[in-house]
Amino acid sequence: MKFWRLIVANLFRKKVRLILTIGSFAIALLLFTFLAVVQSAFNRGIDIAGADRLVIINRIGLIQTMPISYGDRVRAIPGVKYVTQDHWFGGVYQDEKNFFPQFAIDVDNHRQVYPEFKVPDDQWKTFVKDQQGAIAGARTARRFGWKIGDRIPIKNSLYGAAKTWEFNLDGIYSTEKADGDESQFWFHWKNFDENVPAAVKSTAGWYILKLDSPDDAVRVAKTIDAQFANSSYETKTETESAFAASFAKQFGNIQFLIVSIGSVVFFTLLLVTGNTMAISVRERTGELAVLKAIGVTDRSVLFLVLGEAMMIALFGGFLGLLLAWAAIPVLSVALNGLLPPLLLSKAMLSLGLVFAVFVGMVSGLIPGIGAMRMRVVNALRRV
Amino acid sequence: MIRVDGRGDSKSLIQVRGLTKTYRRGGEEIHVLQRLNLDVDKGDFVAFMGPSGSGKTTLLNLLGGLDVPSAGGITVDGDEITHMSGSKLTHWRARHVGFIFQMYNLIPVLTAFQNVELPLLLTKLSSSERRHHVETALSVVGLRERMNHYPRQLSGGQEQRVTIARAIVSDPTFLLCDEPTGDLDRKSADEIMALIEELVGKHGKTVLMVTHDPMVAARAHTTLHLDKGVLVEASQLEQGVVAGGVA
Ligand SMILES: Nc1ncnc2c1ncn2[C@@H]1O[C@H](COP(=O)(O)OP(=O)(O)OP(=O)(O)O)[C@@H](O)[C@H]1O
C-alpha cells in the first residue's frame, strides 16, 4: 500500500485526540484481558497432578452435601494422610453487607490439613473444649473490633427457621503469608450438626484431604470418585483452585457477569473508536473528495480509513496488553484466595490482539463505507 | 478550434453533444444544462463565465467525470466517458484529468512533494521515477526548493501552484480549473494565470477554466458564457444583450 505515509500522517493530525483514543483503547483492552484471564481461571482445566491437597464435592454441585461417613472411607484409601470436612454456614453478622465466610469445621482434623492457618495452642485448646466456641481470621476480627472472649451473634436462615446463633470467640488465626486468607470464621461441626434440621444432620459440605505425596494426586482422585460412583452421593474430586472457582461461582453467574461486562467494554470501545474515525472522516470530507477526484478509488479510500482505525487499534491494543502483562500478576496476588491464580497466557495475548484488530476493523468500517460512498461533487459543494 | 454549435469534427479532443443535467429539488426540476454542445481541440485554453448558479461547476464536473449527465454524451480523445462504470471512470480521471479546485486541494499533513506525488502513487512508476516527475513538476511551477514545506508554510498562491504541479505531474490529457484564483489576491492571481498560460503556450496543455474574473478570463483563447443551460461565445452574447436592450 503506497498510501501508508498518508495513513500515518492522518493518524498524527490531532495528537490529543489520538492520545485519548489510544488511551481508551488501552484501558479497555486491559479490562478485556483481565476479564478474559478471570474467565479462563474459572474454566481452567482441572489439573490434579502435583497437588498435595484435594477437595471432594458432590458431583451434582457444591450446594449438595455428602454423608459424614465418607470421611472415614476416604481416610482408608492409601495415599490419603488427613481428611477433614467443612460445611458452609452462610450466616449474617449484623448486616448483609458484613460478609465473611463461615464454616462448620471438623475440629479433630482441621489443623492437620490446614497447617498454614496459625492459632496459638492455648486458644486452640480452649476452642476444642468449648462447643459454642469459634475462631475468627485476624482480618475479620480486626474489621469488627472483636476480642477474644466476645460473644458473636450470627443470624442464619439457611437451616430451618431463622434464628441467631451465638458463638464465643476463643481464638484468632493468622497466616504467615502476607496475602493469606484471614477472613474465615470457624465453629464446631458438632455444634452445627446438633442444631440443624434432620435433613442436614450428618452431612459434610465438602471434604479436604491432604496426601502423602503430590505424586498420588491423580490416582487418589480417581479412586475416590470411583468408590462413590453409582451411589446416591457421587463425588467429584478436584484441586483447591478448581474448588475455589466453583465456590466463587456460587455467588452469582460469573460467566454471565464477565460476558456482560466484556460486551459493554466492547461496545463502548467500538463507539469511542468509531466516533473518532467518523469525526476524522467528516473533517476531511473535502480532502477525501480531492483524492477521489484525482483518481484514488473508492476502495482505496475505504482502506485509508480502515488503515487508520487499525493503527489506532494496534497501538492501543499493544499498550493495553502491555499494561495487562504488568498488572495481572499484581492483581493475581492481590486477589489471592478469592479467585484461582490468574495467568496471562500467550493465547490470551493473541486473543487480546485479535479483539483489538476486530474492534479496529468494525469501528473503521462504518465511517469508511461512508467515505467510500461519498460523492465527490456533493463533498466539494459542501463548504 | 472551439465551437459551441455541435458541428465540430470528430478530431476534436473533447466533444460534448446534447449535454443535459437536471437536478430535482423537492418537487421542482432545475434544468441546469440543456442540450449543451462544445468542441475543444488539443492545446486550447477556454474560460467559462456566467452568473452564480448558471451551471459552470456542474459542466466542469461532468467534463471531469465526477458526475453523470441526465442526457447527452462526452467524448474525450475517443473515449465516451458518459457510460463508464464508477471504477472505470476513476481510472480514466487518474489518467486523463488534472483538477485544480478553488480550495481543499492539498492534504495539510503531507509536504508539497508528497502532495504532488499522490497521483503518481496510482501508477506503476518506481519511487525514483516518481521523484524525478515530482521535481520536474515543482520546477515548472517554481517551487522546487519548497518541496519539503507543508501547505500551511506556503502562501495561498504557492499552494495553488503546488496544486497545479499535482495536476500536471501525471501529464493528463487536459486540465480543469474551477475558479483557480478565486481565493487569491490580484498579484497571486496574475502569477497563477501566467503559469497556466505558460502550460498552454510552452507545454501545449489543454485547459478548461471557470472564473468570475474578466481579467482572468481575458487570458484564455476563448471565453464562453453559460446562459440558460447552453454555451454562448462572448461576442454573440454581447450582440444578444444589445438586441435585447433595443427590443
Ligand atoms: N446536487 C444538487 N442538487 C440540486 N441542485 C444542485 C445540485 N448541484 C447544483 N445544483 C444547482 O444547479 C445550479 C448550478 O450549480 P453550479 O454549482 O454548477 O453553478 P455555478 O455556475 O458553478 O455557480 P457558482 O458561480 O456560484 O460557483 C444551481 O442552481 C445549483 O443550486
Ligand SMILES: [Mg+2]
Ligand atoms: Mg461553481
